[in-house]
Amino acid sequence: MKVGGYEVPEDLYYSREHEWVRVEGKLARVGVTDYAQKRLGDVVYVELPEVGRRVEQASETKSKAMELGALESIKAVVAIYAPLSGVVEDVNQALRDRPELVNTDPYGEGWVCLVEASNLETELKNLMSASAYAEFLKGLK
Amino acid sequence: MPIVLNLSNDFQKVLRWLGHYRRLGRHMKQLQLARVHRSLGAEMVPFAGWEMPLRYSGIVEEHLAVREAVGLFDVSHMGEILVRKKDAGSFLQRTTTNDISRLNVFDAHYSTVLNERGGIMDDVFIYRVEEHAYMVVTNAINIEKIYGWFKQQESGDVEIQNITDTTLMLALQGPRAEQVLQQLTEFELDQLGRFRATSIEVAGLPTLVSRTGYTGEDGFELYLTGEPASNPARAEGLWNALLSAGRGVGIKPCGLGARDTTRLEAGFVLYDHELNEETTPFEAKISYAVKLEKGEFIGREALMRQRATGLRRVRIGMRMLDRGVPRQGYRVLEDGEEVGYVTSGTISPLLNVGIAMGYASPDIAPGARVAIEIHGKPRAAEVVNWPFYDTEKYGFTRRMT
Numbered sequence: 001m002k003v004g005g006y007e008v009p010e011d012l013y014y015s016r017e018h019e020w021v022r023v024e025g026k027l028a029r030v031g032v033t034d035y036a037q038k039r040l041g042d043v044v045y046v047e048l049p050e051v052g053r054r055v056e057q058a059s060e061t062k063s064k065a066m067e068l069g070a071l072e073s074i075k076a077v078v079a080i081y082a083p084l085s086g087v088v089e090d091v092n093q094a095l096r097d098r099p100e101l102v103n104t105d106p107y108g109e110g111w112v113c114l115v116e117a118s119n120l121e122t123e124l125k126n127l128m129s130a131s132a133y134a135e136f137l138k139g140l141k
Numbered sequence: 142m143p144i145v146l147n148l149s150n151d152f153q154k155v156l157r158w159l160g161h162y163r164r165l166g167r168h169m170k171q172l173q174l175a176r177v178h179r180s181l182g183a184e185m186v187p188f189a190g191w192e193m194p195l196r197y198s199g200i201v202e203e204h205l206a207v208r209e210a211v212g213l214f215d216v217s218h219m220g221e222i223l224v225r226k227k228d229a230g231s232f233l234q235r236t237t238t239n240d241i242s243r244l245n246v247f248d249a250h251y252s253t254v255l256n257e258r259g260g261i262m263d264d265v266f267i268y269r270v271e272e273h274a275y276m277v278v279t280n281a282i283n284i285e286k287i288y289g290w291f292k293q294q295e296s297g298d299v300e301i302q303n304i305t306d307t308t309l310m311l312a313l314q315g316p317r318a319e320q321v322l323q324q325l326t327e328f329e330l331d332q333l334g335r336f337r338a339t340s341i342e343v344a345g346l347p348t349l350v351s352r353t354g355y356t357g358e359d360g361f362e363l364y365l366t367g368e369p370a371s372n373p374a375r376a377e378g379l380w381n382a383l384l385s386a387g388r389g390v391g392i393k394p395c396g397l398g399a400r401d402t403t404r405l406e407a408g409f410v411l412y413d414h415e416l417n418e419e420t421t422p423f424e425a426k427i428s429y430a431v432k433l434e435k436g437e438f439i440g441r442e443a444l445m446r447q448r449a450t451g452l453r454r455v456r457i458g459m460r461m462l463d464r465g466v467p468r469q470g471y472r473v474l475e476d477g478e479e480v481g482y483v484t485s486g487t488i489s490p491l492l493n494v495g496i497a498m499g500y501a502s503p504d505i506a507p508g509a510r511v512a513i514e515i516h517g518k519p520r521a522a523e524v525v526n527w528p529f530y531d532t533e534k535y536g537f538t539r540r541m542t
Contacts, residue, residue, distance in 0.1 A: 041184075041398075042201045044488035045466045045495075047516060070516065072466045074200045074487055075398055096464065 003134040007034040009107055013124055014133035015083040017058060020107065021127060028084050028120065031111040032071060032102060035137055036078075043102040045072040046095040049113055055082035057123050068113060071102065083127060086117040173309055173376040174215050181394055189281035191218040193397050200398035204490040207356050207403050208535050211315035212395035213383050220284030220305045221364070222277040228297035229273050236294050236439055237267065237277075238422060240432040244269040247338045249351055253422050253430045254287055255440025259447060260418035261425065263287050264410065266353065268338055276349075276364075278310075280412040294439075307370035313383060314360035314395075314403070316539065321387040322350070322361055330361075335537070340366070344382035346375055355400065357407025357528055359537040402487050405496065407536065408458060408527020414469060414485045415456055415498055421447055424500070426456045454500045457481065458527045459513065461495030463520035467513045473499055474512040474519055480505055483513060489529055496529045497522070 001008050008014075013021040018036035022029040037043065047070040049055070058066040058081035068080040068088070091113045095101060101110040117123065128136060169192040172178065178185065183194035194215065196203060206212045224233060234241045239252035246269050254262045263283040268276040279287045288303045295301060313322055319330050328341040328350075338351035347367035354360040365379055384392060401411070410416050415425055421444060422431045433444060461467065467486030472479050481501025489496045497513065505511065507526050512519035532538045 041196060042199050044201075045464065072488075074402060074490075075195070077466075077468075 001130060001134060003137050006038060006137060007107070008130050008134050008137070010130045012107070012130060013083070013127040014130070014136075015058065015081065015127055016136065017079075017081045017083075019081060019083045019112075021083045021124075023120070023124070024114075026116060026120070027089060028086070028115045028117045029111050030068065030080075030083055030113050030115055031106055032080060033133075034106050036071075037103050037106045037110070040071060040073040040076060040078065043071055043073055043099045046070070046099045046102065046112070047072070048091040048095065049088045051088050051091060053088045055085065055088065055115065057085045057119075057126065058082055080112060082115065084115055084117045084123050085119055086115040088113050089116045090114040170218075170306070172215055172217050173371060173373045174217070174380055176373070177377055177380060178215065178394075183394070183396060186397070188397060189218055191281060193218055194394070196396040196398045197394045200396070200402060201490040203393050203395040203399035204402045206391060206393035207315045207358055207395060207399060208491055208530075209316070210391040210393075211313060211317040211321055211360075211387050212356075212393050212399065213380070213387065214312040214314065214395045214400055215310075215380070216312050216362075216400070217308065217310045218281040219310050220279035220281060220287065220303070221308045221310070222279065222284075222288055222291060223274065223300075223302040223304055224277060224291070225271075225274040225300045225302070226298045227273055228299045229275055232291075232295070232297065232299045233267065233275055233277070234435065234438065236291060237265065238431040238438060238440065239267070240435040241267070241269075241275075242435070244275075246270070246272060247340075249336045249338055249353060251427075251430050253427070254290065255422075255438075255443075256418055257439060257443065258418075259421040259440045259443030261412075261416045261420055261422060262290060262418060263412060264416055264427065264430065268349070268351065270338075270340075270349065283412060304370070309365040309371075309376045309379070311363045311365075311380065311383065312354055312356075312360065312400075313363065313387075314354045314356040314358050316359060317387070317390040317392075318358070318360040321383065321390060321392060324386040325382055326350075344379055346379050348379065355407075355409055356403035357409070357530070357536040358403070401485075402490055405485050405487055405498065406489050406491060406529050408498065408529065410456070410498075411485060423447055424452055424455055452503050454481070455503050456484075457499055457501050457505060458507075458525045458529065459483075459497045459499065459511065459522045460492075460525045460529060461497075461513070461520060461522045462510075463522070465495055465513070465515040465520045467495050467497035467515065467522070471497075472514040473501055473505075473522075474514060475505065475509070477519075480511065486513075491530050491535065495520075495522070498527070 266278040349364040471483040473481035483499040486497035509524040
């Protein structure tokens with residue numbers, strides 16, 4: 001679906017920090033939403049997590065353990081928070097040379113990392129469905 | 142121009158910040174062209190008390206338009222002070238560092254205003270617009286300070302007037318700038334040399350046009366003159382005429398984002414980044430703005446002393462060898478020891494690597510290998526001269542093809 005010019009694919013889960021999650025068996029693919037990339041503008045650098053790092057699902061009170069990395073546009077740096085707890089299984093190496101993939105294809109080639117989720121069923125309940133995220137975006141206007 | 146989104150680690154915080162400023166926006170000064178910028182899709186942000194366009198299409202795209210074709214900036218937030226009457230010249234000779242006596246009518250030069258300690262209160266452009274009238278263009282953040290300072294220093298037959306709020310200032314920058322502007326005026330622009338100005342009609346509107354700019358490219362700055370000084374319809378007339386004239390060569394409206402990245406690539410200083418009241422023009426490596434031999438001026442004694450004792454730190458340029466975006470405040474290391482700090486940094490849209498300016502001890506010379514501490518990790522960089530781009534391919538010295 002499309003909300004105020006932002007793509008919100010139906011089959012994903014969303015966080016309040018504008019990350020998306022695609023469940024792929026035991027793994028969760030993580031990226032940032034169309035809204036996030038449009039608000040940031042040209043992404044010029046992506047600080048990726050190390051493979052093997054353990055992360056915690058982000059909550060209201062943020063900690064270092066919840067950070068997956070950072071996105072930098074020319075004018076801003078924003079943290080990428082872990083939408084789920086687990087271990088970083090793989091990262092999108094293509095972003096090292098082509099950070100702009102986050103802008104051009106946020107839900108596809110612009111993915112950030114794969115997390116082997118440790119508590120998938122329970123933690124997915126803390127995330128939003130596409131329709132809930134769409135409502136959330138409307139509230140930000 | 143300490144632009145803009147604060148370096149927050151938290152998207153929610155950035156969003157709250159944007160929301161905060163959207164509310165604050167009602168209390169900010171509005172550009173004459175505010176409506177036009179919004180209709181072009183600009184993201185508006187607060188800067189120096191004004192609500193300013195940060196970007197229209199995207200900072201990188203706008204930046205490349207300036208380097209490869211032409212870009213149009215609304216820079217009406219810049220301060221303009223008119224200094225007139227018989228003693229205007231001697232007043233500016235005493236309060237600014239460059240040699241006013243060298244300016245003929247319609248010449249312009251870069252200069253600084255210093256405090257008694259030799260610290261930079263502002264860096265300015267000064268136009269001689271009439272025999273006994275000068276226009277001093279200040280940074281937006283310093284207009285009140287410099288106007289107040291000038292009033293405090295006022296003596297003799299001088300009239301000092303702050304005309305910022307009614308002055309429309311546009312910058313047309315890029316290798317195609319002359320071609321675009323020429324369509325709107327009878328005046329033969331190839332007769333207008335760098336740092337020269339002229340008072341002409343552009344698209345039928347009386348305009349002060351100078352061959353100056355802040356991007357490193359050839360280009361012009363335009364000040365709408367005539368009465369009434371502030372008139373959104375006239376402002377829109379000039380802006381729209383320039384955009385239409387540039388359509389064929391790919392002109393883009395450009396925001397503060399591209400203004401910052403283009404000036405940084407060119408190695409131009411920005412107040413509150415490379416310059417402040419604790420920094421002298423010698424340290425900032427803008428000594429061409431200072432003519433010690435011209436005679437007495439405020440700050441001269443301090444500069445003479447510094448010239449005798451030597452500099453403890455100087456401005457340097459750095460180019461990243463590793464990946465990462467250098468930012469203001471980051472530490473510069475050599476063999477693990479802190480030797481300096483970053484004052485401005487970005488990814489160069491042209492070179493696609495991190496570039497930065499900063500200060501370091503004078504023995505850190507071009508060619509030196511240093512590290513910039515980014516997200517807590519030292520990343521390799523090389524000390525280089527500015528401009529950061531190849532001057533045969535880019536900038537006003539490029540070989541035109």
